[in-house]
Amino acid sequence: MRLKNISLNYGMRIFKALSEEPRVRILHLLLQNKELSISDMEHILDFTQTKTSRHLGYLKNAGLVGSRRVDQWIFYYILDEAQEIIQQIFKFIQKDANLLRDQEVYHILHSNRELAKNKIENNPYRK
Secondary structure (H helix, E strand, C coil), X not given: CCCCCCCHHHHHHHHHHCCCHHHHHHHHHHHHHCEEEHHHHHHHHCCCHHHHHHHHHHHHHCCXXXXXXXXXXXXXXXXXXXXXXXHHHHCCCCCCHHHHHHHHHHXXXXXXXXXXXXXXXXXXXXX
């Protein structure tokens, strides 16, 4: 769903949500990678589970982030109605060193996960 106009109240929630660096970093990761689990975000951002949960809760309450459960995992994503405005905001800060480093850590963790997955699947001793 594309927003044509937003209310002052919704706009204020967005700006308040973006007023702290951890939330900006979380939103950037979600924007770049579609969805992530809380444990992925903890590893990438080097945050505690409590800090990550608190900021995700704030983003959910602001109407920017949603979640879905798969078994014991909860995956977070940017809500469709917030996607366009978040993309527009990040056009101006996309080359920030912290945001680029977060994405680099994501790629390293993702490639390591793929390597481990392939190693397990191709293990000749696997039953």
